[in-house]
Structure formats: structure tokens, C-alpha cells
Amino acid sequence: MSENKLVIDARGDACPIPVVKTLKALGALGGPGEVETIVDNKVAVENLGRMATSKGCASAVEQVAEKEWHVTTTATEAVEVAAGEPEAATCAAPAGNGVVIQVASDAMGIGDDELGHKLIKGFIFSLTQLPELPRTMLFYNGGARLTCEGSASLEDLKNLAAAGVEILTCGTCLDHYGLTDKLAVGEVTNMYVITEKLTGATVVVRP
Incomplete structure (x- = not known):
């Protein structure tokens, strides 16, 4: 003990x-x-x-x-x-309808990156307030930065993970950006799993 x-x-x-x-x-x-x-x-x-x-x-x-x-x-x-x-802290259940959030960048939308960073932070926070949460969130390419140390969305993502949302980040992407040892929430995944999650989803949302 x-x-x-x-x-x-x-x-x-x-x-x-x-x-x-x-x-x-x-x-x-x-x-x-x-x-x-x-x-x-x-x-x-x-x-x-x-x-x-x-x-x-x-x-x-x-x-x-x-x-x-x-x-x-x-x-x-x-x-x-x-x-x-x-x-x-929330106990909202992950969605049973197969909603997958696909995050390919640390900025939301095209135009001003500073604005895009604010928008993606607001989007992830808004997910924590939904009565029904997504089943899975996939992070790859620039989106991999959001699950690592120093991310402005880290605490919101940890709250989502605690509520049962599956948080997966591309291992190849982490390695490319030199972030392999900086992952702070969720698990490392590969392209096979990403493909499987996307093709098996009922709805794919890409902010």
C-alpha cells in the first residue's frame, strides 16, 4: 500500500x-x-x-x-x-452514432493563421459543452501540434479524453515535427487505424 x-x-x-x-x-x-x-x-x-x-x-x-x-x-x-x-469535469457519453472529428491543422479555416488558431481553440472548447460527444478525434499533419505540450487546447482535450472520447494522433506526423516525446493527451496511431476510423465513421467532421 x-x-x-x-x-x-x-x-x-x-x-x-x-x-x-x-x-x-x-x-x-x-x-x-x-x-x-x-x-x-x-x-x-x-x-x-x-x-x-x-x-x-x-x-x-x-x-x-x-x-x-x-x-x-x-x-x-x-x-x-x-x-x-x-x-x-463532464460525464457526457461519447456519441453512439459514430461521429469522428478529423483535425488536419492547428488552425481552423483558410486565411489568417492567427485567427485560425483562435477558431480551432474555440471549436475544441465548444465540443466539451455538447450533450453528446464525438466518438473519436483524429489529429494528423499540423493538427498533431494540438495534442502536444504547449497546446492552448490541451486541457479541453484532456477533459474530452476523461469523458471517453478517443484521442488519436498520427505517429508519423509527431516524428516529422519533432514532437514524439511531447504528446500530452491520447494515444499515438498510424495511417491504417486513421483510415479504418474514417471509413467506419457514420459522420466525419473536419473543422
């Missing part, structure tokens, strides 16, 4: 309160440690697992009764929790 451990009783709490409480506890650890969150529904278990993944933490689940799960989130280093991030 970790010497640095916090226990959160979130039984009876409606979504997203278990995630909010766990995020705050992770931030309070200030370094490596564990947060054990006690919940009474599977939705909370799934959302806590997604949040752990988005923060680079391990997650383990133990069911101790018919309606009682202990979810242990383990951090190997200090977890950065941005101001306002816990309150912004």
Missing part, C-alpha cells in the same frame, strides 16, 4: 462528482501516491478509469459488494490539475 494515499467516499454522488473529487485529491497528493474512490455505480467506475488514463495514471477496480466498487487511481508522479479543471 502506498504511504501517500487518500480515500474518497463518493457513494450516492451523481456524475460528475466522483470524478471531480478524485481530480482534486490527485492534485492534493503533490507527488506519487494513490486515490481510492468508493462509488456505487458502474458509470462512475468507467468515468474514473477514463480520467485516470487522460492523466497518465493507472487504474484498478475492486467490486466489494453488489453496489460498491473501490477504484484506485495510482500516480507515479505529481498530477497537474489546472485551475477550474475539476469543476469542468
Whole structure:
């Protein structure tokens, strides 16, 4: 058992309160440690697992009764929790209708790149406010910069990942731009998977 451990009783709490409480506890650890969150529904278990993944933490689940799960989130280093991030936590479900967002640039539209950067930031933030989230977001070419350290959209993308949105970034693109070690949210993917996701989507949206 970790010497640095916090226990959160979130039984009876409606979504997203278990995630909010766990995020705050992770931030309070200030370094490596564990947060054990006690919940009474599977939705909370799934959302806590997604949040752990988005923060680079391990997650383990133990069911101790018919309606009682202990979810242990383990951090190997200090977890950065941005101001306002816990309150912004969401439990909106990813869309079941196969919506895929295709992001090929770190700017939205053609014309002024400075304006385009503001527009893409606004677009990604607006996604976090939707009642139904996209299933997958694909980032390639210049869009790969948005999932890396220093991105103005990083916290919004982490919130989307915590809510279950699949965030995938082209590995070849990361390598081309020298960003392989800078990926900060989601997973690295390849052209086969990108092609599979696009051709299997019900709707493809390209901002």
C-alpha cells in the first residue's frame, strides 16, 4: 500500500462528482501516491478509469459488494490539475452514432493563421459543452501540434479524453515535427487505424 494515499467516499454522488473529487485529491497528493474512490455505480467506475488514463495514471477496480466498487487511481508522479479543471469535469457519453472529428491543422479555416488558431481553440472548447460527444478525434499533419505540450487546447482535450472520447494522433506526423516525446493527451496511431476510423465513421467532421 502506498504511504501517500487518500480515500474518497463518493457513494450516492451523481456524475460528475466522483470524478471531480478524485481530480482534486490527485492534485492534493503533490507527488506519487494513490486515490481510492468508493462509488456505487458502474458509470462512475468507467468515468474514473477514463480520467485516470487522460492523466497518465493507472487504474484498478475492486467490486466489494453488489453496489460498491473501490477504484484506485495510482500516480507515479505529481498530477497537474489546472485551475477550474475539476469543476469542468463532464460525464457526457461519447456519441453512439459514430461521429469522428478529423483535425488536419492547428488552425481552423483558410486565411489568417492567427485567427485560425483562435477558431480551432474555440471549436475544441465548444465540443466539451455538447450533450453528446464525438466518438473519436483524429489529429494528423499540423493538427498533431494540438495534442502536444504547449497546446492552448490541451486541457479541453484532456477533459474530452476523461469523458471517453478517443484521442488519436498520427505517429508519423509527431516524428516529422519533432514532437514524439511531447504528446500530452491520447494515444499515438498510424495511417491504417486513421483510415479504418474514417471509413467506419457514420459522420466525419473536419473543422
